[in-house]
Every structure is written in C-alpha cells, then in structure tokens.
Amino acid sequence: MNLQNILNEIEQVDSEVYDRLKHVSRRNMFSMFAKKAASVAAPTLLASALNKAYAQSDVVVDVLNFALTLEYLEAEFYNVGMDTPGLITNLDRNVFGQLQKHENAHVNLLKSVLGSRAVAKPRFDFTAKGAFPDVFRNFRTYALLSQAFEDTGVRAYKGQAPRLIMDDPILTTALRIHSVEARHAARVRELRGLKGWITGNESGGAPPAVYAGEEAVTHLEVSSLIPGVPYSASTEAWDETLSKEDVLRIVTPFLA
C-alpha cells in the first residue's frame, strides 16, 4: 500500500487541469443529479451521477482514493472493535455502532463511485507498531484512537475540499461526509469527557500531530480574538485543515 503514490498526483494539479474541467458544466451536472436524487434510491443513483462527474478528472480520483483509504481505516477500526467481546459495552455500543454504520457506508459509497479505480483496502495495524498495544483490550485506548481518527478525518476532508471546487457533485458529497465525521468526533470527544469542539491544539492524549494548528485564530486575515470572547472559544469556533502530507504522517503508523 503506497499512499504516497496515490496522492502524489494531487500535488501536480495545475491551472490546465482546472481550465479543462471548466467545460464539464458542473452546474448542469448537479441540477440533473439533484432532481434525480429526489426520486430514486439514493446510493446507486449517487454513485452513477458521481461517476459521470468524475470521469474527466484524475485529480478527483486521487482525492477520492485518499478519502477511501481513511474510510477503510475507520470502518475496519469500528468493525473490529464492535466484534471484540467486552470492549464496547452498553450505551457506548449505540455510539460506535452508528459510527461503524456510517464509515462502512462511506467506504461503499466511495468504492462504487470509483469503480475499478478504487484503491484496495490496505492492511492495518491499529497498535501503530506497538504504540497502542491495548487498543482492542482497553476501551480508553480504543476511544482515544476513535477520537484521533474522527478529528483527523474532519481535517483531511476539509483540506481536500478546495481541490474539488470544479466538481460540484463530488465536492458536495465530500462536504456531506465531512460534517458527519464532525458529528462523530464531537460525540466521541464528549464520551471521553472532553468538549465536542477542539480547544486550542489540546490533543486529549492523542498524537499531537492530530491537533497541530487547531489553535489558529486568524482566517482570511480576520482575527477571531474578540473582546469579551474567551480565547478558548475563539479557537473552538474554527476547525482547521490538514494537508494530505500531514494526514499521511498521522495515518502511516497504522498501516501494517
């Protein structure tokens, strides 16, 4: 599994790619898609509409394969966790069962959109080479990694969204996944006794890289430091992006 190869091409996006994509008529594509989506079963139709949309773009394929890789990781993490006797108990099964359901749905959705161009599922090592040896024996460790994966997922999708700006249906689908990851992250954070939102770059025990840069208080050159507003809120109100390289540095230890 060479993630770097999957993603290298994203870096090579140039203006020519965007110029080419301008002729795809993305507005029309979405209108058509939205009308049909209202009346036909969602998943199949979504995949078929998105297939047409992405057909012109290697960039989109690469972004989606990057996303799919993260979804593979999350889905397997919850599949294994939910199947491990005694790990997730009682009401927590509601939470992780819902996460499991959504992440597997994301995998299926992205795979069906990508078709033959979908990357294969990598093999995972959720101990991260021994850094989290009790991940499937200790619920605290498991929940910690769940938080790390969900918050990383939020930041990863957010970082890729601008690369999809020329492809409305794909962009919108990515955003619709992105906000679900944020719902997940907030719930797992609260379950761990944290706030649902990220204060500064506090990692809550997760690898610090997951939250590096989350303390930003300037956006489009506007400061969110406002008299009367606590510094914590000025950082919590804004989730920050991660580049694909930063995401890979976080995720790579979990690849077998």
Added chain:
Amino acid sequence: MEQLHKDPTSPNQRVSVLPVVPVNIGRRWFMRYVGVTAAGGVLLSSCAQENLNPITGPGETSMRGGRAGDVVDLGSGDIGVLNYAYALEQAELRFLELVLDTRYDGMSAKEFQVFKDLRDQEITHVDFFEAVLGSFAIPKLTLDYSSVNFRNRDSVLTTARNFADLATAAYNGAGQLLTDANNLATAGKIVSVEARHASVIRELIAPGSTYFAGDDVVDPATGLDPAKMPAEVLPVAQQFIKEIISASRLPMA
C-alpha cells in the same frame, strides 16, 4: 440597479438597498479572498455612475441596523453566498443570546456551558463575516424569537437542534456555490463546528442514543448529512427574520 440608494449614510433612509457599491476598496485581502474584483465589476457594470455611493470605508454599512419589512438583498457571487451565511449566523447568535438571557427551567451547569460555548463561538463567526464582507455586508438583522418558549427546555433544545442541523446542511449546500477556493476552505472551517454543535445538542436531547448522528438526519444508507440550497434554507430562517431576505441574485447550482 435601481435598488441602490443615493445616500446610504443618511440616518433616515431605509436600508433596503444593500449591498451598496463601495467606490474605494482599500483592503487588499478582501479583493484577494472574497473575489471582490469580479463581483464588484458585475455590480458596477449594472449601476449608473450617479448611483455610486460615497462610502467611506468597509464595515460602515454593517454597523447599521435593518428594520422590519426592509428587503435585504444578499447580493451576487461569492459575496452573496457569504452574506447568506452571515444572515444565518446572525439568526443563530441572537437565538443563543436569548437562551443565555433567560436560561430555561432546569438548565444544568453542563447545558449552560454548552450554550455559552455556542454563543461565544457564533460571535466569532458573525464578527468574521461582518469584517470580511466589509461594506458589502448586509445590515444587522431584526430577529424575532417570540415563537420560542425560552423557559422551556424542550422548546429551546429543539430550536437549537434545528438551527445547528440547518446551518450544517446550508453550508454543505453552499460550498458548491462558491467560486473562490479560499472562501470554500474557510466555510469548511465553520461547517464542521456547526456539525459539532448539532451533535452535542442532539446528545442533550437524547443522551446515550444514536441521535447525535441519527438516522433522521444522516442517511443511514449513504452516511451523508443533508446539503440544502438557499431556496430550502431561507424560508426556515425567514420565520425569525423581520427583514425580507432576497436571494434572487445568489448563484444557482
């Protein structure tokens, strides 16, 4: 552009004329990030020269309050989309201020902290849009929450959930309307926080359940949150807004 008022600085005029066209755009970042060059060009080209207003600087118009019945035009292009978000954020913030002013019966310390966090966070969102839109910003809206019983926990939590879910879906739908990658990236930094709000409010409503990302909102077959277009979102928000929001010049999907 007959809507443009001749003297927007007059204290007696109605503010149904916004966004006004600034003669002098002095903030480079604004041009760079909000795409004001393109949007401004459209506005200018559709306006008679004598209708240009001597606005003295960014932010002035946004200090003005709207009035019930005014038509507030969100504008076009990325500016229109950002004004759309600004309107929603204003509505959300006012609601949260009223929640904290009244404090429903039986509000726990945790619930108070959640609403305080939400209020403080939304202040930064509102402030951001006001600053980044400058003289293109719509006015401060007049908000009416008389339909909400602020003493009643269910009424408040239900409205809070509706707002957070709506804002999430609105940003999800609006992303494709933006043409500037920086604007899109920035909207992305807000939407996931709105989704966090929705998750936390939903957990207050139905603790220990799947409701934080429930099947009623996240499609269980695709794992997707809704994406809603302005035409679907604005009528919902409009019930709390005394001005009449005009989205007629917003970009279409």
